[in-house]
Amino acid sequence: xxxxxxxxxxxxxxVYLAAAxxxxxxxxxxxxxxxxxxxxxxxxxxxxxxxxxxxxxxxIKAVQMGRVTLAELTHGxxxxxSPAHNVAPCMPSFPATFDATGNWTSPLFSVxxxxxxxxxxVTWFQAEQACALSGKRLLTNQEWQRxxxxxxxxxxxxxxxxxxxxxxxxxxxxxxxxxxxxxWGAFDMVGNVxxxxxxxxxQPTQCPGWGAFSDDxxxxxxxxxxxxxxxxxxxxxxxxxxxVEAGVFALDVANPAQAGGGIGFRCGRTNISTPATAPIP
Numbered sequence: 001x002x003x004x005x006x007x008x009x010x011x012x013x014x015v016y017l018a019a020a021x022x023x024x025x026x027x028x029x030x031x032x033x034x035x036x037x038x039x040x041x042x043x044x045x046x047x048x049x050x051x052x053x054x055x056x057x058x059x060i061k062a063v064q065m066g067r068v069t070l071a072e073l074t075h076g077x078x079x080x081x082s083p084a085h086n087v088a089p090c091m092p093s094f095p096a097t098f099d100a101t102g103n104w105t106s107p108l109f110s111v112x113x114x115x116x117x118x119x120x121x122v123t124w125f126q127a128e129q130a131c132a133l134s135g136k137r138l139l140t141n142q143e144w145q146r147x148x149x150x151x152x153x154x155x156x157x158x159x160x161x162x163x164x165x166x167x168x169x170x171x172x173x174x175x176x177x178x179x180x181x182x183x184w185g186a187f188d189m190v191g192n193v194x195x196x197x198x199x200x201x202x203q204p205t206q207c208p209g210w211g212a213f214s215d216d217x218x219x220x221x222x223x224x225x226x227x228x229x230x231x232x233x234x235x236x237x238x239x240x241x242x243x244v245e246a247g248v249f250a251l252d253v254a255n256p257a258q259a260g261g262g263i264g265f266r267c268g269r270t271n272i273s274t275p276a277t278a279p280i281p
Contacts, residue, residue, distance in 0.1 A: 031066025033112040034268070035147075035185040041066070042139065042147040043112035043266040045174035046188050046195065049119040049130050050078045050109050051095070063109045064135040066269070070113045081108060084120030084171035084193050084264060094126060100257060102129040110134045110267050114175035118264040120193050124232045124256030127196050127265040136267035138198040143268060144235050145248070150183030151190045153216070153247040164239050165191035165246040171239055171262075186266075191246045193264035194238045196256075203227035204253050216247035229255050238262040 030041035050073055052060055059076040062068040081098075082090040097106035102125030110130035122130075124138075131137050139147070157167035163180035164172050175187045182189055189195070205222035209215075217237060231253035237246025239262065254263065 033066040033068070037143070037147045037184045037186075040139075040143055040268050040270055042143065042184065042186055042268045043136075044186055045112045045114055045266070046118035046193055046264050047110045047112060047127070047130070047266050048083065048116045048174070049081045049094075049122065049126075050111055051081055052076070052078045052109055054106075060109065063111055066112070066135075068111060068113065070115050073111065073113070080116060080119070082119045082121045083117040084261065085117060090119075090121035090261060093121065098126060098129075100126065100259060102126050104129055104133075107133045110136065110265075112266065114187070115173055117171050118174050118188075118193050120171065120261050120264045121259045122196075122264060123259045124196050124254075126259075128198075131265075131267035134267065136269045138196060138265060139268045141197045141199040141233050141235070144189075144195065144197045147184055147186045147268075148182050148189040148236065148248040151181065151186075151248050152179055153190055155215075155243050157191075157243060163188070163191040163246065165237065165243050166239055169239055171264075189236050190248060190250070191237055191239060194234045194250075194252065194260075194262055195236050196263060196265040197233045197235055199233045200230050200256065201233065201253060203229070203231035203255065210249060214247065214249040215244045216249040217245035217252060218249065219252045227255075229257060232256040234263055 030036045034041040034043050056076050081094055084090060098104040098108045100123045108130050128138050154162050157165045159167040161177055161179040164177055171193055180190060181187050202223035204219050205224050207219035208221040210218045234252040234254050237250035
C-alpha cells in the first residue's frame with residue numbers, strides 16, 4: 001500500500017499533498033487587490049499612483065496591505081497622479097518631490113483598484129519606487145508572462161468588452177473591459193497601457209517580430225551602440241490602434257527614464273506574511 005492510500009485511510013490526504021508543495025505556495029494568501037499566480041500575488045489591475053495626506057496613516061496602511069477601496073481613497077483626501085487618457089501629456093503631472101529619477105522626498109503610492117484610469121507618463125524609476133512604497137515591487141518579465149496567460153488576443157476591439165487595443169485610441173478605466181481578463185484573474189494585461197517590468201536589457205536596433213509564433217509586437221533585435229542608456233522591457237501593448245501589435249507576447253523596450261503617455265505598470269508582492277514595511281511619513 002503506497003503513501004497516498006495510507007493517507008486516505010487516515011484522513012490526511014491534504015497533509016500528504018501539502019508536504020509535496022513549496023512552503024511559499026502553502027502560506028501565501030493574496031489580499032483583495034491581487035490574484036495568486038504561482039507563489040506571487042499579482043495586482044488585478046494596472047497601477048494608479050496616489051498622493052495621500054501624510055496624516056492619514058490608516059489609509060496608507062490599507063494601501064500597503066492591499067485592502068484599500070476607491071471610495072476610501074477619494075474620501076480620505078487622496079489625489080491620483082498622472083492618469084492616462086491619450087498620448088498627450090498626463091495631468092496632473094508628478095510633483096517635484098517624486099521626480100523622474102525616483103529619488104523621492106515625499107512618497108506616492110501604487111494602488112491596484114478598478115474604476116480609474118491607470119497612471120501613465122511614469123518612468124521605470126518612479127514605478128519601482130511607487131510599488132516599493134506600497135510594499136510591492138515591479139513584476140519580473142517571467143512573472144508578467146505567467147499572469148497574462150489566457151488573456152484574449154482578438155486582434156480587434158469591439159469598444160465594449162474586448163481588450164482596449166485601439167478602437168478608441170485612449171486609455172480606459174482599469175477593469176472596464178470584462179473579457180480582457182487572464183486565466184488567473186488579472187485585467188487589462190493586453191492593451192490599455194503598456195506595462196513596465198523589472199528586467200533591463202540593451203536598447204534594440206530593430207523590431208524583428210515573432211515570425212510564425214505570434215503576430216504581436218516584438219522589439220528585441222540587435223543591441224544599439226549609440227543609445228544613451230539601457231532599456232527596460234515593456235509588455236502587453238497599448239491603445240495604439242494597431243490592433244495586432246498588442247497581445248500576451250507583445251514586447252517592447254524603452255529607456256527607463258522615458259515617461260510615455262501609453263506606458264504604465266502593475267506591481268506584485270511575494271511575501272505578505274508580515275505587514276508592509278514601506279515608510280509612513
